[in-house]
Amino acid sequence: MDFSAAQAALQGAAAKGKKKGIETENKQVQAAEKAVQDVRARLDLIPEKVTVDVIRPYNYTKRTVQLTSTIQVQFRVSDSLSRQRAELVPINEEKHKEYTILENVKGEDTEGVQEIGKVIDPEEFMTSVENAGLQELIEAVRKHVDVLPHKIYEEAAGREGSGDLDGAGEGYLRFLEMMPKPDSPECAHAQQFLAEQFDIKAVVATGQ
Numbered sequence: 001m002d003f004s005a006a007q008a009a010l011q012g013a014a015a016k017g018k019k020k021g022i023e024t025e026n027k028q029v030q031a032a033e034k035a036v037q038d039v040r041a042r043l044d045l046i047p048e049k050v051t052v053d054v055i056r057p058y059n060y061t062k063r064t065v066q067l068t069s070t071i072q073v074q075f076r077v078s079d080s081l082s083r084q085r086a087e088l089v090p091i092n093e094e095k096h097k098e099y100t101i102l103e104n105v106k107g108e109d110t111e112g113v114q115e116i117g118k119v120i121d122p123e124e125f126m127t128s129v130e131n132a133g134l135q136e137l138i139e140a141v142r143k144h145v146d147v148l149p150h151k152i153y154e155e156a157a158g159r160e161g162s163g164d165l166d167g168a169g170e171g172y173l174r175f176l177e178m179m180p181k182p183d184s185p186e187c188a189h190a191q192q193f194l195a196e197q198f199d200i201k202a203v204v205a206t207g208q
Contacts, residue, residue, distance in 0.1 A: 003032035055110055061103040065119075069126050070094045071133035077144050089140055093133035097125060149178040153186050160193065169198050176202050 006028040013021035071093040077086045101117030156171025172190035179187055194200040 003029070003036050006032040058106060060105045060113070060115075061101075063101045063103070063117075065099055065101065067097040067120065067122060067125050068094070069129040071129055073133065073137055075137070075141060077148070086144070089144070091133060091137045091140060093129055093136060095125075095129045095132070149175055150186075152178065153190065156190070165197055169194060169200075173200075173202060 006025065009025045009028065013025045072090070074088045074090045076088050097120065099117060099120065101119065102113065102115050103117075105113050105115040152171055152175045156168045156175060159165075159171060160168035172194055176187060176190055176194075181187065191202050194202045
């Protein structure tokens with residue numbers, strides 16, 4: 001606006017033909033023009049757009065989940081011949097699981113927080129513990145069953161020694177039905193006893 005006013009004043013002085021006035025107004029025009037150039041130079045240094053980070057608080061959810069599953073079972077091996085019952089064998093399986101879940105975390109979180117964690121299905125967790133307990137139970141039963149033939153043989157041998165031939169014969173028959181090694185000395189003795197006392201040709205039921 002100063003530059004335009006100076007130009008108008010210069011044109012007025014020129015129209016009147018005042019030489020001194022023209023010179024003065026011309027200096028005013030030059031000064032105003034320089035001021036405009038300086039302002040434009042400063043304007044060019046001002047960025048057209050300025051990016052400003054806007055940080056606003058928000059809420060996300062943090063959950064700590066604890067799962068505990070316990071399986072308790074017990075079994076007992078009973079001998080129907082001697083009517084002896086072994087002690088109860090307990091099987092305990094326990095599993096703990098703790099995990100943390102972060103939910104509703106924004107992708108532009110300035111602290112670098114990220115959404116983590118996955119909800120574990122309690123039923124699947126329980127099933128995994130049940131499977132582990134079942135496997136432990138099977139192994140424990142197998143160990144007890146593996147020694148049964150030897151216990152039955154010892155019981156039958158004891159009955160043979162005490163003169164209970166019928167009881168010994170029944171025990172040896174049961175032993176041969178369960179014994180997985182047909183060429184063992186125990187099998188040979190049981191077969192010989194049954195053949196001599198009862199004229200029974202007993203064979204070992206291999207594969208049972």
